[in-house]
Amino acid sequence: AQKITQTQPGMFVQEKEAVTLDCTYDTSDQSYGLFWYKQPSSGEMIFLIYQGSYDEQNATEGRYSLNFQKARKSANLVISASQLGDSAMYFCAMVSGNTGKLIFGQGTTLQVKP
Amino acid sequence: DVKVTQSSRYLVKRTGEKVFLECVQDMDHENMFWYRQDPGLGLRLIYFSYDVKMKEKGDIPEGYSVSREKKERFSLILESASTNQTSMYLCASSAGTATEAFFGQGTRLTVV
Numbered sequence: 001a002q003k004i005t006q007t008q009p010g011m012f013v014q015e016k017e018a019v020t021l022d023c024t025y026d027t028s029d030q031s032y033g034l035f036w037y038k039q040p041s042s043g044e045m046i047f048l049i050y051q052g053s054y055d056e057q058n059a060t061e062g063r064y065s066l067n068f069q070k071a072r073k074s075a076n077l078v079i080s081a082s083q084l085g086d087s088a089m090y091f092c093a094m095v096s097g098n099t100g101k102l103i104f105g106q107g108t109t110l111q112v113k114p
Numbered sequence: 115d116v117k118v119t120q121s122s123r124y125l126v127k128r129t130g131e132k133v134f135l136e137c138v139q140d141m142d143h144e145n146m147f148w149y150r151q152d153p154g155l156g157l158r159l160i161y162f163s164y165d166v167k168m169k170e171k172g173d174i175p176e177g178y179s180v181s182r183e184k185k186e187r188f189s190l191i192l193e194s195a196s197t198n199q200t201s202m203y204l205c206a207s208s209a210g211t212a213t214e215a216f217f218g219q220g221t222r223l224t225v226v
Contacts, residue, residue, distance in 0.1 A: 009154070033212050045204070045217035052212055091156060093215075099164040100145045100211045103173070106156035 002027045004094050006105035013082045014113050020067070021077040021108045023092030032096035034075040036066065039089040039107075048090075051075060082112045117141070120205050120218035127225050133192040135221055137205030145208045146188035147215065148172075148180065150201040157204060163188055195225045 003026040013019035025034065036048040051059045051066045059066045067076040079086055092105040121136035139146065145164050149157040149172075159172030161180040169180050177199060181189045188207075192199055202222050208215040 006156070031211075035214065043202075043220055045206075045215075047214040050212070050214065093157075095208075095211050098211075099162075099170055100208065101159070101162060101170065101172070102145075102147060102206070102208065102215055103159050104149070104157035106154065 002029075002094060002096055002101070002103055004092050004103055004105035006092055006108050008108045009106070010109045010111070012111050012113060013079075013086075015084060016081055018078060018080045019082055019110065021079070021090050021092075021110065023075045023077065023105060025073050025075060025092075025094050027094065027096045029096040032094055034066065034068070035093040035095070035102075036064070036075075036077045037091045037093060037104075038086075039091065041088070045091075049077070079110075084112050084114060086110060087112045118205055118207050118216050118218040120203075120221050122221050123219060125221055125223045127192075127195050127223065129196060129225055131192075131195045131225075133195045133223070133225075135190040135192075135203055135205075135223070137188045137190070137207075137218055138186055139188075139207040139216070140186065141207060141209070141216065142185065143207035143209050143216075144185075145210070145215075146182065147206040147208075148178075148188065148190045149204045149206070150174070150199075151204055151220075152201055160190065197225050199223065200225045 038046045147162040163182040205218040206215040
């Protein structure tokens, strides 16, 4: 069965510091994709970054990077130089299988302190 | 501008009522999803559809059904609403397996 696990319900980080949000996944499919989304208090879901299972390089998008460790089945999100506007809920997600089923983890609430 | 639109932002229904939540996307996406979001539980997949009239159960389909008669519209049906279905419901769509999903604004459903 496919599963996404985020074990950190809440995290604090000092402004301008880097922070890592953990995500582990489980799937029997060889081809899959991993996503991170941000949900601010307004409730909208904002796509941040994507990593395909066959991508050899770790994905990066501006201050976001995805630390993809395939053997460990982990896809941690690294946010560099945290800003106050990064305070939000962060969700890890996975798509696998031929039909494109997309599942999410429990989420991590990040608070950035000034 | 891409758009996923959910028919209601807030909804209050009585126990036992049949409830329809509608979702429309204008991006010609193949895949559409319904999730419920509860504190501490993240987004849980109820049903998804990968083509017109094609559907697959997610992790928590009990008490729900879906309909996708047209590509752009995906409906979630609560056959007989119960108080434990009080939640935020999110609809999403995506073009394929390697592309981001776009979300609607959510429907906060309260069953009394």
